[in-house]
Amino acid sequence: MKTMPPLPGPDRLTQDAGPYGIAGTSRPLKKYAEQLARIESALARMEAGNYGLCTNCESRIALTRLKADPAIATCADCKEPENLTV
Ligand SMILES: [Zn+2]
Structure with missing residues (x-):
């Protein structure tokens, strides 16, 4: 009979969490949550039919910006102050 390979359990997760730990500063997770929120709001804008329009001034967002970041909300x-790439 074969023995089951060890599953990645809580021990491994703790190791992978690195210097931040799980309950500690969850900066990477927060970044992830922010990104998810941006994507969700982009999807909401798609449904509302105003995707690709700046949420601030309602002018059309340049295609190059949308290509670089499809969830981008502003022209x-x-x-956005935190958006460094485009
Ligand atoms: Zn704008």
Whole structure:
């Protein structure tokens, strides 16, 4: 009879969490949650039919910006302060 390979349990998760730990500063997770929120709001804008329009000034967001970040919510003039790439 074969023995089951050890499953990645809580011990492994704790190791992978690195210096931050699980309950500690969850910066990577927070970043993830923010990204998810942006994507969800982009999907909501798609449903509302105003995807690709700046949420601030309602002008059309440049295609290059949308390609670089499909969840982007603002045009180049109303750049989100944390958005460093475009
Ligand atoms: Zn704008």
